Amino acid sequence: MPTRAVDANTFDDEVLRNERPVLVDFWAEWCGPCRALGPVLDQLADSLHDRLDVVKVNVDSAPQLAARYRVTSLPVLKIFRGGAVVHTITGAQPRAAIEEELAAHLG
């Protein structure tokens, strides 16, 4: 399953009311490391599709979501479970490192 873009209108349904864990990627076009991380997230969405959803929030088009979750640094990944952030991964980390951090938060 590929990554999906969510915006301020779809965030609550797609992320907060999602029964599965959701990995949210806050990113922007002008952020070089964000673009580098994109393909890694596609791979993760693929390999972990039966365990979590991976969605992307463009902070340019959804600044209110960036503000709500106090994002001041890109890229940042936030893991949501039951409508709340349970873990944050800052910066573009290698795939293996992200997988390791995700492992503890997947049911």
Add this chain to the structure above:
Amino acid sequence: MRTMVIVGSGPAAFTAAIYASRAGLQPLLAASSVQAGGELMNTTEVENYPGFPDGILGPDLMARFQAQAERFGTEIVHDDVTELDLDTGVKRVQLSDGTVHECATVIVATGSAYRKLGLAEEERLSGHGLSWCATCDGFFFRDKTIAVVGGGDSAMEEAMFLTRFAERVYVVHRRERLRASHIMQQRAFQNPKITFVWNSQVTAVHGDDAVTGVRLRDTVTGEQRDLDLDGLFVAIGHDPRTHLVHGKLKLTTDGTIAVDGRSSRTSVDGVFAAGDVVDPHYRQAITAAGSGAAAALDAEAYLAALASPAPDGEASSIRPGQYT
């Protein structure tokens, strides 16, 4: 077995790849999974790379490097090297997915990593107002008060970039003059949003879940004072990224990989190094590119000597050198 694996993806690595692939060596270039492109990926306008009189964006320049390397047959893998086995005649390069590539030569062009302040609260506040990437994070500091720590070109570039967003940008430097180039200094001095804080060292970063300020120590008088801030950008320099070769290649007292004279030959036959990982001084895209070309040519000479040893049985173009 491969002829060559290049570890890295900045100007040195891609220039080595352009030369090696044009020489028919069909190199594999191991760019990392998420940091491909090296240092220039986090810069904006590059004004001093020859051939681009109107300047070029860092990521665009790297895309051109990559296209040129691929044109001649460089194979690029977007994965992280986890292990380098450089002891034997055949080198082994292991990737994070477990793949092992055997090869005759390795070019190490792993660049350098941001130097940290070395403060206890750094990790906790990283991503919460403490940043190493102005182009990534400046956006979140619209109309805020922030500081850039550092006195070199990258600190000036970050400070000027950040004035697009922030209301006030302090440049905190521990000396009373900058290391930055003349043109960058002039621009920074002329920028009305930038205020310089001289002879000051950051000794603590304040804030529980976000940066609220810093503690500064005057490097002349020793006096301490607080500066209230919404964000802190660190640009105090870089350290060579040598973790893959610790205990395997000789290093200099600067921490860079030791090479033989002006060549790229390291302390292990068949292993060459180029770019910021060998260079504590210049650290420019163009000097890195130049050293990448040298590494490819050195490797080519090494391979040629392996293929046709001199009559006395010694590979004539390879001499054990002094690694200082």
